[in-house]
Amino acid sequence: MCLAIPGKIVKILNDHAIVDYGEGTAREVNISLVRVKKGDYVLVHAGFAIEIIDKKEAKETLDLFKKILSEEGE
Amino acid sequence: MLYFKDKVLAKTILGKIRSNGKKLNFMHVCGTHQDTLVKHGLDTLFENSGINICQGPGCPVCVTTPLEIEECILLAKKGKIIASFGDMIRVPSYNGSLQDMKAEGYDIRTVYGIEDAVNIAIKNPSKEVIFMAVGFETTAPTTSAIILNEPPENFSILCCHRTIPAALKTILEMGELKLDGFIEPGHVSTIIGTKPYEFISREYKIPQVISGFEPIDLLMSVWMLIQQINKKNAKVENEYVRAVNENGNLIAQKVIKETFIQVDKKWRGFPTIKKSGLELRNKFDKYNCRKVFEEELKTLKEKEFLEPSGCRCGELLRGLITPQDCPLFGIRCTPEKPIGPCMVSIEGSCNIAYMYKKD
Ligand code: SF4
Numbered sequence A: 001m002c003l004a005i006p007g008k009i010v011k012i013l014n015d016h017a018i019v020d021y022g023e024g025t026a027r028e029v030n031i032s033l034v035r036v037k038k039g040d041y042v043l044v045h046a047g048f049a050i051e052i053i054d055k056k057e058a059k060e061t062l063d064l065f066k067k068i069l070s071e072e073g074e
Numbered sequence B: 001m002l003y004f005k006d007k008v009l010a011k012t013i014l015g016k017i018r019s020n021g022k023k024l025n026f027m028h029v030c031g032t033h034q035d036t037l038v039k040h041g042l043d044t045l046f047e048n049s050g051i052n053i054c055q056g057p058g059c060p061v062c063v064t065t066p067l068e069i070e071e072c073i074l075l076a077k078k079g080k081i082i083a084s085f086g087d088m089i090r091v092p093s094y095n096g097s098l099q100d101m102k103a104e105g106y107d108i109r110t111v112y113g114i115e116d117a118v119n120i121a122i123k124n125p126s127k128e129v130i131f132m133a134v135g136f137e138t139t140a141p142t143t144s145a146i147i148l149n150e151p152p153e154n155f156s157i158l159c160c161h162r163t164i165p166a167a168l169k170t171i172l173e174m175g176e177l178k179l180d181g182f183i184e185p186g187h188v189s190t191i192i193g194t195k196p197y198e199f200i201s202r203e204y205k206i207p208q209v210i211s212g213f214e215p216i217d218l219l220m221s222v223w224m225l226i227q228q229i230n231k232k233n234a235k236v237e238n239e240y241v242r243a244v245n246e247n248g249n250l251i252a253q254k255v256i257k258e259t260f261i262q263v264d265k266k267w268r269g270f271p272t273i274k275k276s277g278l279e280l281r282n283k284f285d286k287y288n289c290r291k292v293f294e295e296e297l298k299t300l301k302e303k304e305f306l307e308p309s310g311c312r313c314g315e316l317l318r319g320l321i322t323p324q325d326c327p328l329f330g331i332r333c334t335p336e337k338p339i340g341p342c343m344v345s346i347e348g349s350c351n352i353a354y355m356y357k358k359d
Helices: A055-073 B007-020 B031-039 B042-048 B066-077 B098-103 B114-123 B140-148 B164-174 B186-192 B195-204 B215-230 B250-259 B282-287 B294-300 B313-317 B349-355
Strands: A005-013 A016-022 A025-030 A041-045 A048-053 B024-028 B051-054 B081-084 B108-110 B129-135 B155-161 B181-185 B208-211 B236-238 B260-266 B272-280
Touching: A005 A025, A016 A041, A025 A041, A025 A048, A041 B186, A048 B140, A048 B186, A055 B007, A055 B215, B007 B042, B007 B215, B024 B031, B024 B215, B031 B042, B031 B181, B031 B215, B031 B349, B042 B051, B042 B215, B066 B081, B066 B098, B066 B129, B066 B155, B066 B294, B081 B114, B098 B108, B114 B129, B114 B140, B114 B155, B129 B140, B140 B155, B140 B250, B155 B272, B155 B282, B164 B181, B164 B186, B164 B195, B164 B272, B181 B186, B181 B195, B181 B215, B186 B195, B186 B208, B186 B250, B195 B208, B195 B236, B208 B215, B250 B260, B272 B282, B313 B349
Parallel strands: B024 B051, B024 B181, B081 B108, B081 B129, B129 B155, B181 B208, B208 B236
Antiparallel strands: A005 A016, A005 A041, A016 A025, A041 A048, B260 B272
């Protein structure tokens, strides 16, 4: 229920968009709760995009984890 | 997001957690967290490191009350179309589930989201279509978006939306178990942000970390909680920064405010929790099935609906027991023949425990 799946916006159609979940699965989702553009990655829940995923932030988080862990260990 | 499955990093974090050596008790409130914990065997790894993590009331279908299911059953019997999520439809009530009613010929539809229910209403203009709107803050704005978009007049909702922070407070107030920290639900938090949790850390001096759903996320969140405890901190930290920001989704919050008021609400396994539910504002009465069908629903008002006999979902939802503590688990109660909602829902801890059973 609170499950949300990440996918990529491939086409915008007014308040809906086609989201590609990879492996050939694409679905139309409602985008009225987010401001998105083609190419954005979103979390989809119950047929709605609920938030944009920040790819850069994702990479930085991992780098940060590694850094924190090495510091805490000292 | 393959890099969130980095095994070396996972091992490093686990090593740190192990070396900490403290016995700690955490609670999360999310079915997807439970799934990650059990599926990847993290629950056992944590236990062996002295960390116990229980689920709490984090399954929207499970905390929906028998009365709410009975409301839908009654309306279905009166010839209306009831639409809801698959898990909700399979939860047993007194005389079976909505799914059983479907087998008897009543019009019950499984939908993926509220928009599908609206489409059913458009296709069936001569019928009343009721969407059983369950879900936490993640789902509530999807209901709002539809209500604000003027769905057809033969469409209404039975609002069962509930909000998480009020339940966390209640868990602490009830004082039935000693908790050292909360792992907060990532997807609820994409909507509400980090601030609505702050009063809990402030008032109850308890650390909280908002977590993502990959094994690394949970490992890191546990490590962050331990760090807070060691440093005698009690604050809200955000591990899931790739999807959650401090302010949350402002569009979603705005539509929630426009459509709903906060109401006191009973949760399965809990007493009525102050301001823990959402109900449509008066100006949307024509979409509020409790108002539209007030007369029909009246008969349920005085009745009291108890939990299924022998089912311990209430204690599970309060984090007091594990599924295996229920004598019916896996014997009389299985996903094929569930007795309580925690065995039905893929977010319920009994269902998850059964699916990934180790023997
Ligand atoms: S195993 Fe079945 S009966 Fe026992 S608590 Fe879980 S859902 Fe209820």
